[in-house]
Amino acid sequence: xxxxxxxxxxxxxxxGIESVVKDLATHVRPLGVEMDVAHVATKHGELRLDxxxxxxxxxxxxxxxxxxxTAPALWKLAQDYxxxxxxxxxxxxxxxxxxxxxxxxxxxxxxxxxxxxTRSHAWVKHLHERFFLRLALRHYRxxxxxSVADLDYFGRYCDHLVxxxxxxxxSKFARVGTxxxxxxxxxxxWGRLSHNKRIDRLIECAAAAxxxxxxxxxxxxxxxxxxxxxxxxxxVSDLKLSTAVKFAPHLDDESLVQELDTRGIFATASxxxxxxxxxxxxxxxxxxxxxxDMVPLNTFVEGGKSGFFLAFDGAECDRKTxxxxxxxxxxxxxxxxxxxxxxxxxxxxxxxxxxxVAHYREVLS
Numbered sequence: 366x367x368x369x370x371x372x373x374x375x376x377x378x379x380x381g382i383e384s385v386v387k388d389l390a391t392h393v394r395p396l397g398v399e400m401d402v403a404h405v406a407t408k409h410g411e412l413r414l415d416x417x418x419x420x421x422x423x424x425x426x427x428x429x430x431x432x433x434x435t436a437p438a439l440w441k442l443a444q445d446y447x448x449x450x451x452x453x454x455x456x457x458x459x460x461x462x463x464x465x466x467x468x469x470x471x472x473x474x475x476x477x478x479x480x481x482x483t484r485s486h487a488w489v490k491h492l493h494e495r496f497f498l499r500l501a502l503r504h505y506r507x508x509x510x511x512s513v514a515d516l517d518y519f520g521r522y523c524d525h526l527v528x529x530x531x532x533x534x535x536s537k538f539a540r541v542g543t544x545x546x547x548x549x550x551x552x553x554x555w556g557r558l559s560h561n562k563r564i565d566r567l568i569e570c571a572a573a574a575x576x577x578x579x580x581x582x583x584x585x586x587x588x589x590x591x592x593x594x595x596x597x598x599x600x601v602s603d604l605k606l607s608t609a610v611k612f613a614p615h616l617d618d619e620s621l622v623q624e625l626d627t628r629g630i631f632a633t634a635s636x637x638x639x640x641x642x643x644x645x646x647x648x649x650x651x652x653x654x655x656x657x658d659m660v661p662l663n664t665f666v667e668g669g670k671s672g673f674f675l676a677f678d679g680a681e682c683d684r685k686t687x688x689x690x691x692x693x694x695x696x697x698x699x700x701x702x703x704x705x706x707x708x709x710x711x712x713x714x715x716x717x718x719x720x721x722v723a724h725y726r727e728v729l730s
Contacts, residue, residue: 366397366398366399366447366448366725366726366729367398367399367400367401367445367446367447367448368393368398368399368400368401368446368447368448368449368450368725369400369401369402369403369442369443369445369446369448369449369450370386370389370390370400370401370402370403370450370452371402371403371405371439371443371449371450371451371452371453371459371463372386372402372403372404372405372452373404373405373406373431373452373453373455373459374404374406375387375402375404375417375422376417376422379588379615380557380588380590381477381556381639381640381642381643382452382454382477384534384642385452385475385477385531385532385640385642386402386452387402387417387418387420388532388534388714389450389531389532389714389717389718389721390402390420391418391419391420391714392532392714392715392717392718393718393721393722394419396718396719396722397722398722398725400420400450401420401421401422401423401446402417402420402421402422402423403422403423403425403439403442403443404422404423404424404425405425405426405427405436405439405459405462406424406425406426406427406431407426407427407428407429407430407431407434409424409425409426409427410426411426412424412425412426412438412442423442425438425439425442426438427458429458430458431455431457431458431459432455432457432458433457433458433461434458434462435458435462435466436458436459436462436466437466439462439463439466439467440462440466440467443463443466443467443470444467444469444470446470447470447471447729448470448471448472448473448725448728448729449463449467449470449471449472449473450472450473450474450475450721450725451463451472451473451474451475451505452474452475452477453474453477454476454477454478454479454639456474456479456497456498456501456502457501460474460501460504461501463504464501464504468504471506471728471729472504472505472506473505473506473507473508473509473724473725473728474502474505474507474508474509475509475511475529475531476508476509476510476511476515476519476639477511477515477639477640478511478512478514478515478637478638478639478640479515479518479519479639498522499522499523502519502522502523502525503523505525506525506728507525507526507527507724507727507728508523508525508526508527509527509528509529509721509724510526510527510528510529511529511530511531511639511640512528512530512638512639512640512641512660512661512664513528513660513661513664514638514639514660514661515639516528517660527724529720529721529724530640530712530717530720531640531642531712531717532712532713532714532715532716532717532718533642533645533646533649533709533712533713533714533717534646534713534714535649535709535710535712535713535714536713537618537622537649538622538625538646538647538649538650539649539650539706540622541622541625541626541650541651541652542626542651543651543699543702544629544651544695544698544699544702544703545699546626546627547626547627547628547629547651547652547698547702548627548628548629549629549630549653549690549691549693549698550579550580550581550582550629550691551581551582551584551627551628551629551630552571552581552582552583552584552628552629552630552631552632552655553583553584553585553586553624553625553628553630553631553632553652554567554583554584554585554586554587554631554632554633554643555585555586555587555616555621555631555643556586556587556633556635556643557587557588557590557591558585558587558588558589558590558591558593558594558597559590559591559593560591560593561635561636561637562633562634562635563634563635563636563677564585564593564597564634565596565597565600565634566634566677567583567585567632567633567634567677568583568597568600568601568604568606568610569604569677569679570632570634570675570677570683570687571583571606571609571610572604572606573679573683573684573687574687574691575606575609577684577687577688579687579688579691580609581609581691582608582609582610582611583609583610583611583632584611584612584613584624584628585597585610585611585612585613586612586613586614586615586616586621586624587614587615588614588615594612597612598612622650625647625650625652628652629652629653629698629702630652630653630654630655630690631643631644631647631648631650631652631653631654631655632654632655632656633654633655633656634656634657634675634677635656635657635662636657636659638659638661638662640661641661641662641665644656644662644665644666645665645709645712647705648665648666648671648672648705648706648708648709649705649706649709650706651702651703651705651706652702652705653672653673653690653693653698653701653702653705654666654671654672654673654705655672655673655674655675655690656672656674656675657674657675657676657677658674658676665708665709667704667708670701670704671701671704671705671708672701672705673686673689673690674686675687
């Protein structure tokens with residue numbers, strides 16, 4: 366079976382979709398699926414073929430924008446494949462090109478959270494949701510919801526929807542050491558610096574912990590997706606947290622694993638997640654996750670057992686929870702860490718790849 370995985374973002378860019386597409390293509394190969402990647406973006410001047418590790422990656426030019434644009438090179442390229450797997454949270458230009466230019470090739474869609482996590486282009490999103498979303502989804506033979514939250518949202522617009530969670534490279538994070546070298550006083554966040562991640566609230570949470578007398582330090586790792594870094598640095602300075610909160614660009618796998626060896630808490634104040642990849646990765650590494658009590662994060666984290674929930678509103682309830690986290694005994698923290706690791710084993714890519722390939726075969730049959 367030859368499958369073309371069509372994505373708006375891919376390496377050397379870093380993020381959730383990029384990781385999922387790369388890992389999916391790698392793990393379906395032993396199951397008899399030859400998967401290439403089509404990276405469709407306006408920055409590509411002409412069609413070219415790159416080699417990224419063991420993967421063949423087509424760089425496909427998009428004329429216009431990710432909202433409204435054409436990719437003629439994709440239309441011809443798609444004809445050489447049995448199935449298209451489209452990764453299009455926006456369901457705009459990418460899906461339009463698949464629908465009209467590649468109509469004869471069967472296609473499935475992964476939802477990746479949709480476009481509800483940012484306020485940009487709000488009026489376009491509202492019109493699209495009201496008038497075009499059902500039509501866009503109708504083209505796909507099957508829609509694969511990336512999370513329980515996506516299953517609920519997209520279920521309002523189509524009836525050929527199934528839950529098919531993304532996988533996580535659990536083995537990579539299993540290399541992180543056990544709790545003995547970690548401490549609840551060392552926190553980390555990694556992921557995009559974007560509006561929906563609410564890094565500002567995370568910094569305020571660190572400030573509250575310091576005010577309460579807990580000398581935590583917080584490392585924020587990630588690319589500045591929405592141009593927030595300067596404002597976040599100013600906030601750190603205003604709160605007099607310059608020695609407690611540090612920023613770092615994207616870390617490669619080896620550097621991240623080394624950093625996680627000593628850090629005990631992964632914290633995120635995110636208000637929307639399509640899947641929650643970083644949360645599952647952190648749990649696989651044995652970190653204690655602190656996040657909001659929301660879908661899909663609360664499908665991974667069990668409050669008080671494999672992690673903790675905060676409202677990130679600065680209220681007394683949050684302060685009590687922060688204190689309880691930072692006063693965990695060594696034994697309590699180790700037990701939570703072990704449970705976190707065990708909880709995410711079903712999300713390993715070996716199991717996820719089997720689910721995806723089963724859907725491919727059913728669609729083609």
